[in-house]
Amino acid sequence: MILDANANLGESLYGPRQTVDELLRRMDAHGIDRAVVSPLTPRDLDLGRANAALAKTVAASDRLIGCARLDPRLGARSVAEVHACRDAGLRAIKVDPFEQAFQINSDLVLEAFAACADARMPVLVVAGYPFVSTPIQVGDLAVRVPSLKVLMLHGGQLAMHGLGIMDCLNVVRTVPNVWIESSGIPETGSGSLIEHVVLDVSAERAVFGTNAPINDPGMELERIRVAHIPEEAKRRILGPNLACILGL
Amino acid sequence: MIIDAHAHCDERFGWKLTPEVLLRFMAEGGVDKACITGLADIPGDDETAYQRFLEALRFAPDQICAGYLRINPWYGDKARELFRRAVREDGIRGMKVHPTTIILPPNAPAVIEFVRLAGELGVPVLFHSGDDPNALPLQIGECAAACPDTNIIMGHMGGIFFGEDAIRVAERHPHVYLEPSGNPRPDIVRKAVDAVGAERVVFGTDMPAMHPSVELKKVELAGLKPAEKELVCWRNIARLMDLPVDGR
Numbered sequence: 001m002i003l004d005a006n007a008n009l010g011e012s013l014y015g016p017r018q019t020v021d022e023l024l025r026r027m028d029a030h031g032i033d034r035a036v037v038s039p040l041t042p043r044d045l046d047l048g049r050a051n052a053a054l055a056k057t058v059a060a061s062d063r064l065i066g067c068a069r070l071d072p073r074l075g076a077r078s079v080a081e082v083h084a085c086r087d088a089g090l091r092a093i094k095v096d097p098f099e100q101a102f103q104i105n106s107d108l109v110l111e112a113f114a115a116c117a118d119a120r121m122p123v124l125v126v127a128g129y130p131f132v133s134t135p136i137q138v139g140d141l142a143v144r145v146p147s148l149k150v151l152m153l154h155g156g157q158l159a160m161h162g163l164g165i166m167d168c169l170n171v172v173r174t175v176p177n178v179w180i181e182s183s184g185i186p187e188t189g190s191g192s193l194i195e196h197v198v199l200d201v202s203a204e205r206a207v208f209g210t211n212a213p214i215n216d217p218g219m220e221l222e223r224i225r226v227a228h229i230p231e232e233a234k235r236r237i238l239g240p241n242l243a244c245i246l247g248l
Numbered sequence: 249m250i251i252d253a254h255a256h257c258d259e260r261f262g263w264k265l266t267p268e269v270l271l272r273f274m275a276e277g278g279v280d281k282a283c284i285t286g287l288a289d290i291p292g293d294d295e296t297a298y299q300r301f302l303e304a305l306r307f308a309p310d311q312i313c314a315g316y317l318r319i320n321p322w323y324g325d326k327a328r329e330l331f332r333r334a335v336r337e338d339g340i341r342g343m344k345v346h347p348t349t350i351i352l353p354p355n356a357p358a359v360i361e362f363v364r365l366a367g368e369l370g371v372p373v374l375f376h377s378g379d380d381p382n383a384l385p386l387q388i389g390e391c392a393a394a395c396p397d398t399n400i401i402m403g404h405m406g407g408i409f410f411g412e413d414a415i416r417v418a419e420r421h422p423h424v425y426l427e428p429s430g431n432p433r434p435d436i437v438r439k440a441v442d443a444v445g446a447e448r449v450v451f452g453t454d455m456p457a458m459h460p461s462v463e464l465k466k467v468e469l470a471g472l473k474p475a476e477k478e479l480v481c482w483r484n485i486a487r488l489m490d491l492p493v494d495g496r
Contacts, residue, residue, distance in 0.1 A: 128408075130379075160378030160407030160430050161348055162457070184408075184432030190269055190456035216434035219465040226276065226459045 001239040003248075004035035004217070005181050006094075006124060006153055006209030009057065010050060012040035018213040020057060020064070027063070030217040032210070036242070038067040038094040038124070047071060048081060055088035065246065066090035067124060072112035073102050079115040086119040091246055092151075094124040097132035104133045105140040113145050122149035122245055124181070128158030135164045139171030142178045149245055150178045151207065155185040155193045162186070165193055173201050179245060182237070183211035188223045194237070195229055203233035207242045249493065251482040252460065254374060254403050254427050254452030255282035257304040257312060260294065263287060265456050267307035274311060277460025279453070280482075281313040283489055285344040285374065289320035291327055298330070302338060314489045316342035316374045320350050321358040328365060335369045341489045342366070346376040346383075353382040355390035363391055367398030372488045375400060377414065378407025378430075385410050389417035392424050399488055401425045401450060411436055415443045425484065427452040429463055437470035437480070446476035450485045 004027070011017040017040065018026075027035060037058065039050035051068040058066035068085035070093045072078045082093065093116050097104045104125055116123050125141075127133045135156035142150045156168045165187065171178050180197055187193050197206045208224055210217040224234055242248075257270045265287070274282055284304060288297035298317075305315050317334045319327055334340035343366040345359060352359050354375055366373045375391075377383050385406045392400050405426040406414030411433065418424045418440070426440045429452040440449045453463045467480060486493050 154432075158408050159380070160376075160404045161380045161383075163380075186408075186430035186432065186454075187457050188459040188462045189273060189453075190265060191263060192457075192459075211432075215432050216465070216469055219432070219434055219462060219469065222462045222465050223459075226461045 002032045002208070003239045003242045004032050004210045004212070005151060005207045005242045006183055007035040007037045007212045008040045008214065009037045009054065010040040010042060013043050013045070014041060016040060016214050020061070023212065024063065026212055026217050030221055032217060034063045034065060036065045036067045036092060039069050041069070041099065051081070051085050051090065052088065055085070055090055059089055067092040067094050069094050070112065071100050072109035073100065075111055078112035082112065082115040082119055082121065086121060092122045092124060094126070096126040098126065098129040102132065103137060105137045105144060110144060113141065113148055117145050117148035122151060124151045124153055126154070126158070127152045127156040128154050128164055130159070135168035135171050139167070139175045139178060142175045146177060148177060151181050151245070152178055153181045153209065154183055155180045157185050157187065157193065160186060168193060169196050169200065172197055172205050179241065180206050181209040182206060182223055183209040183215050183220050185223065188226060192227060194223070194227045198229040198233045203229070203236050204241055206237045207245070208238045249482045250279045250451065250464070251485050251491070251493070252279050252282040252453050252455060253401060253450040253485040254429055255284045255455040256287060256457065257284040258286040258288065258297070258300060260287040267304050267312060269456055271308060271311060273456045273460060277453070277464060279455070279460045281311055281491070281493065282455065283314040283316065283342070283485060284312055285316040285318045289318050289346065289350050291323040291330060292320050314341040314491055316340070316344035318344040318346060319362055321352060321362045322350065327362070331362070331365060332369065335371055340371070342371045343373045345373055348376065348380045348383055351382070354387040360391055360394045363395040363398050363400070367395055372399035372401055374403055376404065377402045377410070378404045379409050385413040385417045388424070389420060392417065392421040396423065399423050399425065401427050401488070403427050403452060403454070404430045405436070405440065407431065411439070415440060418444045418448060424448070425450050425488065428466060429454040430458055431466070434466060434469045437466050441470060441472065441476060441480070446472065446479040447484060449480045450488070451481045
């Protein structure tokens with residue numbers, strides 16, 4: 001059983017696009033059974049409408065798990081959107097702190113993330129951006145909202161310099177409600193982030209994701225395949241860990 | 249034939265990237281030869297770094313086949329003399345500049361002076377580039393404009409966020425070559441080849457930090473014609489580094 005923690009649907013303002021059929025074909029081609037899907041940033045920037053459309057899409061599929069996009073800066077409006085998404089059957093929340101210009105651990109957004117925790121909706125954070133979602137900031141959010149499950153997308157390594165690896169490992173080691181997601185992590189070789197998380201912390205703290213269609217599922221599976229970690233750890237990363245986080 | 253234009257071999261910062269480790273990764277990924285650099289900027293605080301570099305190059309010269317000396321321009325005349333000797337007497341075939349670790353941007357006068365020196369000695373310069381604020385492609389572009397007689401390889405071709413800038417710089421400067429290691433985008437090699445031609449794109453891994461199997465996936469996804477793939481995977485770097493290989 002392979003679960004993708006981070007796939008995308010729709011047509012992005014920034015170019016990438018993927019229909020349900022295209023995603024399912026990609027999943028079939030790579031043996032991926034189910035995927036958590038979020039709306040790509042819609043051209044009209046109306047995330048609420050995109051979330052409502054996504055809820056209808058995933059309701060008609062037994063392979064797709066809905067993950068809402070949220071602007072968490074809007075106080076009561078953000079909280080209301082969390083509740084609406086939960087009631088519509090969406091299971092998680094995804095935020096992009098660079099796109100929406102907020103710091104992930106800012107007071108400005110804590111109310112919205114507390115609402116996510118209350119709604120038992122894990123939060124997927126596009127992580128590794130300078131200033132707004134460095135690994136240590138993501139860790140601080142998780143400390144401030146300890147009942148919130150946080151997935152640090154891309155291992156918090158949206159940067160080629162690798163300077164965030166130590167902080168990421170420290171966060172995973174010390175903050176129990178943070179997991180890393182594997183898509184796009186540059187360092188996949190000797191002493192890679194995934195290897196360190198598994199061997200130094202726990203095989204339960206990493207999940208597989210593709211970020212399709214922006215990233216390629218085959219290339220992302222290769223990151224896991226080549227990791228120098230036990231086969232049982234790979235099995236957990238490819239499915240069971242995410243199933244536990246989402247309560248599947 | 250696959251030649252990695254950007255690999256590392258050294259022991260420093262707790263990393264044990266020995267020749268044996270490098271050869272193991274090359275075997276796992278099907279890489280025939282690798283051009284290496286160390287982890288220490290030379291001269292500097294690590295007095296044995298240069299000797300380790302030479303020893304790595306002597307370990308398996310048919311596979312670990314050429315080296316870029318990682319230079320520290322802050323040492324002025326001492327660094328200049330070392331580099332001249334490295335090229336003329338020790339068979340070093342290139343220079344590596346890592347702007348983040350030397351704390352100098354590529355367009356700093358001190359760096360430009362060394363890049364010109366490499367050109368005078370007939371060897372290329374491999375730059376780390378990417379998301380660090382002093383390793384930006386546009387800064388490398390200014391360096392390239394000031395050093396028209398030096399071939400420049402842009403390692404990581406701008407990292408996660410600056411791929412478009414990297415391509416623009418290569419379009420403006422015919423002596424700039426693009427090396428896409430670490431970039432998670434599956435279309436990056438295709439974009440680079442379409443923009444500047446297969447003659448100016450070189451395969452690299454940043455191994456062992458990154459795994460060659462993952463990096464080679466990107467070349468596969470580019471759908472290159474056989475002749476283009478040969479250029480990218482070995483002919484270009486063999487020409488740039490004057491390597492005695494014929495592809496068999």
